[in-house]
Amino acid sequence: MVQGSFKRQVEVGRVVLLNDSNKLAVIVDIIDHKRALIEGPTTGVVRQSYPYQHLTLTNLVVKDLPRSAGQATLKKYLEKSQVLATWEKTAWAQKLQQRQVRAGLSDFDRFKLAKLKNQRRFLVGSAVAQAKKQVA
Incomplete structure (x- = not known):
């Protein structure tokens, strides 16, 4: 395999999108090769084990997030790194928002x-x- 062919790696601090609910969460800890511990204190995602196949990795990373960080620490790092504001500016987030608006249209x-x-x-x-x- 060519070195550097993967752009997004599973790592502590990686911001992920939950496939079933389109909510953002952050990988807090890596459990094994199939699951990660995620939490999204500002998006309403409780701390839980989640399989990678139900996650989509984004380009955003919370830098220097300690492994198994608590909710207060995670909130502090999220606010400091401005990840959610950066996410709202991406075309991906805007497309999801547009889908949500279109789904709510009346006849x-x-x-x-x-x-x-x-x-x-x-x-x-x-x-x-x-x-x-x-x-x-």
């Missing part, structure tokens, strides 16, 4: 969205046709 909201998409498609199509006409 009428979906209808209005479809109408706006049709208007946009018409404007873009006519602009492209006009540009092609000028080139030819």
Whole structure:
């Protein structure tokens, strides 16, 4: 295997996304090759053992987090490293937020969205046709 082919490693302090609930947590300790101890004191995730196959590793890491750190220590490190603010700025977090908003739309909201998409498609199509006409 090529050295450095993996970008994200399982490590203490790695911020993870729970696949079933889309909540953020931090790896506090590594139990074995299949499970980690995670906690998300600011996102409502209680301290628990969690299998890696139900986690998605993010690029974010809480630097210098001590192994098996308590909840107060973890909160302090999270606030100091500004991880949650950094997460909110990522395209990944914004896409999850957009999915959540779209899932909560009513029938009428979906209808209005479809109408706006049709208007946009018409404007873009006519602009492209006009540009092609000028080139030819």
